[in-house]
Amino acid sequence: IMYNVEQLTAASTEALRTIIQQGLITIALLGYLLYTNWRLTMCILIFGPVIGFVISKASKRMRKLSQQVQDTMGDVNHVVQETVNANLIVKGFGGQIYEQERFKQNSLENLRRGLKMVAVQQLNSPVVQLIMSVSLSIVMYIALRPQILGDTTAGEFVAYITAAGMLARPIKTLTDVNEKIQRGMAAAHSVFELLDMPEEHNTGKLNDALKGNIQFKDVNLVYGDGHHAIHDFNLEVKAGETVALVGRSGAGKTSLVNLLVRYQETTSGQILLDQKPITDYELTALRTQIAMVNQQVVLFNRTVRENIAYGQLENASDEEIIAAAKAAYAHDFIMALPQGYDTPLGAQGLNLSGGQRQRIAIARAILKNAPILILDEATSALDNESEYFIQRAFDQAMRDRTTIVIAHRLSTIENADRIVVMDQGRIIEQGNHAELIARQGAYYQLHQRNFEEH
Ligand SMILES: Nc1ncnc2c1ncn2[C@@H]1O[C@H](COP(=O)(O)OP(=O)(O)OP(=O)(O)O)[C@@H](O)[C@H]1O
Ligand SMILES: [Mg+2]
Structure with a gap:
C-alpha cells in the first residue's frame, strides 16, 4: 500500500x-x-x-x-x-x-x-x-x-x-x-x-442489549477453498448457560464460534440471538456484546493497561482494570513487572510468558463484561495451579452470562451445564459430564485419552 x-x-x-x-x-x-x-x-x-x-x-x-x-x-x-x-x-x-x-x-x-x-x-x-x-x-x-x-x-x-x-x-x-x-x-x-474489495456486510439495524440466547438452525459453513467445516448444525444455548465444545483438532470448534462474531458468514442456515437473526444486528453492536478470548492471543506493542483496556474499553477506570486483572489472576505478575500496569509489552507481547499473555487476554475479556463470553482454549497454556485459579475466576465470570468454552483439557469443563462433542462439523454427542461418561461413547474415549496424557 x-x-x-x-x-x-x-x-x-x-x-x-x-x-x-x-x-x-x-x-x-x-x-x-x-x-x-x-x-x-x-x-x-x-x-x-x-x-x-x-x-x-x-x-x-x-x-x-x-x-x-x-x-x-x-x-x-x-x-x-x-x-x-x-x-x-x-x-x-x-x-x-x-x-x-x-x-x-x-x-x-x-x-x-x-x-x-x-x-x-x-x-x-x-x-x-x-x-x-x-x-x-x-x-x-x-x-x-x-x-x-x-x-x-x-x-x-x-x-x-x-x-x-x-x-x-x-x-x-x-x-x-x-x-x-x-x-x-x-x-x-x-x-x-x-x-474495491467488498466490505463486511453490515445491513442490520438492531442494537438491543442481548440476553444471551443463542440458537444455531441448520447452520452450514463452507470455506472459500470448498472445505465444509460445519454441517447442518443445530444447537440451542439458553441465556446464562455454560456450554463446552469438545472434539478432535479440526472438528470445527473455532469455525463455529467465529460465526457468532461474524468473522465468517454462514453459508446456509441461520443463527438466532434472542430469537432474532444475527444479521439483523448492527455489526459493532453485536461484537461489543460478545467477549472472546481467541485461540491465538494477540497483544499490542503498548502498555499492559492499554492491552487490557483496548478499543471500546479505553475509558475503563483503574479500579475496573485492576479488578479484571485480579479476576484473571494476572494482577500479581503484572505488579512484579518493572513498571506495573505501565510496562510496555514489546512487539506481540513477547516479553511475557505464554500463560501470562493468555491471562492478559482473559482480563481483557472479563473487563468487557459482555452478556456472551467465548473462550477458545483459554487455559491451554497454563500450568495446573494457575489453571485452578483461572477456573475459579471463570466460574465467577460465567455466573450470569452465556458462555461457550472450547477446551482440549477436559478437566476444565466438567462443571459445564452441557458438553457438546463435535466431529467433522457435526454434533455427535451431548449431555453433562456424568451422562456422557456413563454412555461410554466418544466423550468417554476423549476423556480416557486425556487422562492418560496428564
Ligand atoms: N480460513 C479457513 N479456510 C479454509 N479452511 C479452514 C479455515 N479455517 C479452518 N479451516 C478448516 O476447517 C476445519 C475446522 O477448523 P477449526 O479451526 O474450526 O477447528 P478446531 O475444532 O477449532 O480445531 P482445534 O481444536 O485444532 O483448534 C479444519 O479442517 C480446517 O482445516
Ligand atoms: Mg480451534
Missing part, C-alpha cells in the same frame, strides 16, 4: 505540474509557428503522429514492466517481513540458508526487471529526440525551397527555426512525464483493486 501510494503521489503532483508548464509552452510555440508560416508548420505537424505512435508503443511496454517490478517489490518485502517475524522458527529449523536464497532469488528477479525498465526508459527519450532531429532537418530542407520560403525575410526565418528548435525541449519533457504517469497508473490500479 505504502509503495503504491507513494508512486501515485509522485505521478499526480510532478506529472501535473510538468504537463501544465510544458504543455502551455508547447501550445504557445506552436501558435507562433502557425502564425509565422503555416505551410511549413503543417510539414512539421505531419511528423507528429509518427512521434506519437512511437511514444505510445514505448509507454505501453513501460506500463507492463513497471507493473511487474511493483509485483516483485512486494515479494521482497514479504520475504523480509515473514523471515523477521518468524525468526525463531527460521533459526530453530535451520531455515537461514533457505530464506537467504529466497531473498536472493527475489532480489535478483527485481534487479533484472529494474534494469529492463531503466533500459526502456533510456531508450524512450533518444528515440523521440532522433525523430525530432530528423524531422527538423527535413523541415530545413523543405523550408529552403522558394515555394514555401516565399517572401520570408532572413530575420523571420531565423526566428521561425529558433522557435521550432525550442519546441524540442518541452516535447521531450512531456514524453518523460508520460513514463511517470504510466508508473502512477500501475500503482493506482493496485490501490483501487484494494479499495
